[in-house]
Amino acid sequence: MKVLVPVKRVIDYNVKVRVKADGSGVDLANVKMSMNPFDEIAVEEAIRLREAGHATEIVAVSIGVRQAQETLRTALAMGADRAILIEAAATVETDIEPLAVAKLLAKVVADEAPGLVLMGKQAIDNDMNATGQMLSALLGWAQATYASKLEIEDGAAVVTREVDGGLQTIRVKTPAVVTVDLRLNEPRYASLPNIMKAKKKPLDVKTPADYGVDVSPRLSIRTVTEPPVRQAGVKVGSVDELVEKLRNEAGVI
Amino acid sequence: MAVLLIAEMSGSDLAADATAKALTAAKAMGGDVHILVAGEGCAGAAEAAAKLDGAARVLCADARAFAHSLAEPIADLVVSLAGAYEHIVAPATVQGKNVCPRIAALLDVMVITDISEVKGPDTFVRPIYAGNAFQEVTSADAKKVVTVRTSTFEVAGAQAAAPVEAVAAPADTGLSSWVEDTVAASDRPELTSAKVIVSGGRAIGSKENFAIIEKVADKLGAAIGASRAAVDSGYAPNDWQVGQTGKVVAPDLYIAIGISGAIQHLAGMKDSKVIVAINKDEEAPIFQVADYGLVADLFDAVPELEEKLG
Ligand SMILES: Cc1cc2nc3c(=O)[nH]c(=O)nc-3n(C[C@H](O)[C@H](O)[C@H](O)COP(=O)(O)OP(=O)(O)OC[C@H]3O[C@@H](n4cnc5c(N)ncnc54)[C@H](O)[C@@H]3O)c2cc1C
Ligand SMILES: Nc1ncnc2c1ncn2[C@@H]1O[C@H](COP(=O)(O)O)[C@@H](O)[C@H]1O
Numbered sequence: 226m227k228v229l230v231p232v233k234r235v236i237d238y239n240v241k242v243r244v245k246a247d248g249s250g251v252d253l254a255n256v257k258m259s260m261n262p263f264d265e266i267a268v269e270e271a272i273r274l275r276e277a278g279h280a281t282e283i284v285a286v287s288i289g290v291r292q293a294q295e296t297l298r299t300a301l302a303m304g305a306d307r308a309i310l311i312e313a314a315a316t317v318e319t320d321i322e323p324l325a326v327a328k329l330l331a332k333v334v335a336d337e338a339p340g341l342v343l344m345g346k347q348a349i350d351n352d353m354n355a356t357g358q359m360l361s362a363l364l365g366w367a368q369a370t371y372a373s374k375l376e377i378e379d380g381a382a383v384v385t386r387e388v389d390g391g392l393q394t395i396r397v398k399t400p401a402v403v404t405v406d407l408r409l410n411e412p413r414y415a416s417l418p419n420i421m422k423a424k425k426k427p428l429d430v431k432t433p434a435d436y437g438v439d440v441s442p443r444l445s446i447r448t449v450t451e452p453p454v455r456q457a458g459v460k461v462g463s464v465d466e467l468v469e470k471l472r473n474e475a476g477v478i
Numbered sequence: 479m480a481v482l483l484i485a486e487m488s489g490s491d492l493a494a495d496a497t498a499k500a501l502t503a504a505k506a507m508g509g510d511v512h513i514l515v516a517g518e519g520c521a522g523a524a525e526a527a528a529k530l531d532g533a534a535r536v537l538c539a540d541a542r543a544f545a546h547s548l549a550e551p552i553a554d555l556v557v558s559l560a561g562a563y564e565h566i567v568a569p570a571t572v573q574g575k576n577v578c579p580r581i582a583a584l585l586d587v588m589v590i591t592d593i594s595e596v597k598g599p600d601t602f603v604r605p606i607y608a609g610n611a612f613q614e615v616t617s618a619d620a621k622k623v624v625t626v627r628t629s630t631f632e633v634a635g636a637q638a639a640a641p642v643e644a645v646a647a648p649a650d651t652g653l654s655s656w657v658e659d660t661v662a663a664s665d666r667p668e669l670t671s672a673k674v675i676v677s678g679g680r681a682i683g684s685k686e687n688f689a690i691i692e693k694v695a696d697k698l699g700a701a702i703g704a705s706r707a708a709v710d711s712g713y714a715p716n717d718w719q720v721g722q723t724g725k726v727v728a729p730d731l732y733i734a735i736g737i738s739g740a741i742q743h744l745a746g747m748k749d750s751k752v753i754v755a756i757n758k759d760e761e762a763p764i765f766q767v768a769d770y771g772l773v774a775d776l777f778d779a780v781p782e783l784e785e786k787l788g
Contacts, residue, residue, distance in 0.1 A: 236607070238742070241610075241741075242607040242608075242611060244610075244611050251606075251610075251611055322588050323579065323588070323589070324583060324586075324587070324589075346723070349607070349722070350606065350607060351606050352591070352592065352604075352605065352606050352607070352608065353579075353591055354575050354579070354591055354592070355578075355579035355582070355589050355591055356579075357579075358576065358577075358578075358583070359579045359582065359589070360583075361549075361580065362553065362579070362580040362581075362583035362584050363583050367550060367653035367654045368549055368550070368576075368580065368654075369654070370572075370575075370576050371572065371576075373716065383657065386572075387572075387716045387717075388572045388573075388659075388717070389571050389572045389573070389670075389725070390661045390717055391659065391660050391661040391715060392659070392660040392661075392716065393546070393658075393659050393660075394656075394657040394658045394659075394660075395546075395548065395654050395655065395656055395657055396654065396655050396657055397654045397655075398652075398653050398654070401653075406723070407706060407723060408709070408710060408716065442588075443588035443617060443618050444588050444590065444615040444616065444617050444618070445615065445616050446613050446615055447601070447614040447615065447616055448613070448614045449606075449611050449612070449614075450611065450612050451610070451611060451612075452605075452610070452611070452612060455748055455753075455766075457765060457766045457767065457768065457771075458753075458768055458769035458770055458771065459769070459770060459771070460760075460770075460771045460772070460773060461770050461771065461772050464772065464774075464779055464782040464786055465786065467772050467783065468783065468786045468787065470770055471731070471752070471770070475752045475769065475770075477730050477731040478698060478731065478787070
């Protein structure tokens with residue numbers, strides 16, 4: 226079975242985000258960009274499926290600016306076999322909405338016929354948490370979101386999901402879309418030889434027009450603002466002082 | 479046009495807190511609010527929903543396919559009802575986040591997730607970048623499919639029961655099936671509705687050591703939270719995780735113990751009214767948001783705190 230892994234290039238999770246003074250968005254000029262952390266987990270899981278003999282080929286796909294090639298090279302260095310870049314944005318400020326991403330991915334699925342799409346549950350930039358569910362809907366497939374465990378059966382996948390009350394296990398018919406959560410695995414680092422090898426792996430470049438998909442946004446962003454800064458309070462010298470303050474000053478106990 | 483609110487379910491019961499908070503947001507969007515209760519044997523839940531203030535009508539879809547809130551049958555159900563509604567709303571719980579994007583895609587509209595404010599019928603505010611920025615967005619779509627960050631909306635009150643009517647379920651496509659739930663029973667308050675939360679981080683060191691957090695929580699009638707590091711290390715179950723990718727909470731009092739205060743953790747708790755941090759590193763970022771900080775070894779301070787709470 227072929228596994229498709231969509232990977233998004235996002236601001237590195239360690240970077241302190243700053244809102245631009247004109248309120249048009251977040252400052253992305255000269256900041257470190259990386260693969261969305263959840264997508265690393267998805268790539269890792271795909272590689273483990275191949276190591277276990279379930280996956281035959283791993284195709285990584287990214288949609289965005291040309292520089293998303295770097296993210297795809299990272300996926301290739303981790304172990305993906307080939308990559309597709311859909312160049313859909315001219316500047317990093319343009320974030321392609323989950324609906325448009327899902328439409329493009331649905332076209333890629335039509336071309337590639339994977340048995341599984343493994344993707345992140347959420348992109349840490351827009352925090353949408355939507356693309357996997359949308360893709361699954363467009364394909365008329367089953368979805369298994371927030372996976373912390375994945376087992377492949379004949380014609381099905383058994384997925385343990387992190388839900389509000391604990392864990393839920395479901396069985397989904399394959400092909401299916403599975404979105405991954407933090408505890409599914411710990412992604413490997415790419416070794417230097419693999420980084421070198423990745424440079425020679427195939428990377429196709431396409432555009433939304435090649436797929437006949439309109440990526441214009443449905444949501445217009447009016448303003449982006451910073452949340453009010455929370456003032457640091459006081460340091461207390463002892464547990465007694467803490468209890469006293471909580472009781473008499475804050476009145477919360 | 480009206481608003482369809484998808485009720486949060488806990489098995490066949492109504493999860494009233496999350497539903498009532500999302501209802502407050504739904505009411506601000508304009509139009510009558512109808513609450514959809516989908517489950518198996520959910521007549522009681524429908525009656526409970528009918529008594530939430532602002533519900534004009536409750537639609538009850540009682541079928542086996544809805545028993546475990548699987549996304550595919552619920553999405554098909556909502557799409558079959560969508561014609562009459564301009565807004566489709568759910569709390570931004572795992573259930574809501576799972577199903578709403580699916581509904582939106584089937585309707586060919588963009589979903590608007592995790593809103594913290596309703597500015598108008600088509601304009602909403604939502605956090606991005608782990609709550610380090612907020613974007614105000616206007617939707618150009620004819621229907622708005624929205625999930626609501628419950629920690630920022632008040633619970634809707636009570637009313638005389640609105641009418642309940644049954645709605646038919648579309649045929650189940652059987653794409654997914656439920657296998658099992660692993661849910662730890664607890665008498666503690668729920669994280670997302672608790673007034674007080676005591677949270678432990680990596681520094682707690684083991685599952686057994688979490689007992690010291692539990693003792694403090696017992697004294698305060700509090701819910702227990704955890705950082706991702708504590709959950710990843712197996713000290714705490716996944717449903718205790720607070721943060722960007724865990725639960726978002728805003729209690730009156732949040733006590734962070736042995737938690738450094740990474741932005742992904744702050745994303746889930748920095749709207750708490752009073753924050754207390756206990757950490758042995760005085761430089762820990764958690765102190766930048768704490769109203770009261772105690773620089774101390776938790777293994778000394780926490781048992782003492784428990785004792786002094788009386
Ligand atoms: C995509 C992504 C999503 C994430 N989502 C979340 C999320 O939802 N929630 C979340 O919490 N994290 C999340 N994280 C992880 C986050 O970045 C941090 O790694 C995590 O919050 C750290 O947990 P911690 O504070 O318990 O551990 P650490 O950062 O290791 O901090 C432990 C703290 O304990 C203190 N300490 C040690 N010993 C003692 C002692 N004896 N007494 C008192 N204090 C002591 C130390 O000084 C330190 O400050 C996410 C990360 C990524 C990449
Ligand atoms: N532009 C993109 N390119 C590739 N994958 C994407 C893109 N946007 C979203 N995804 C995938 O969808 C997941 C969820 O993203 P989101 O719905 O935006 O939170 C991500 O973890 C990726 O796997």
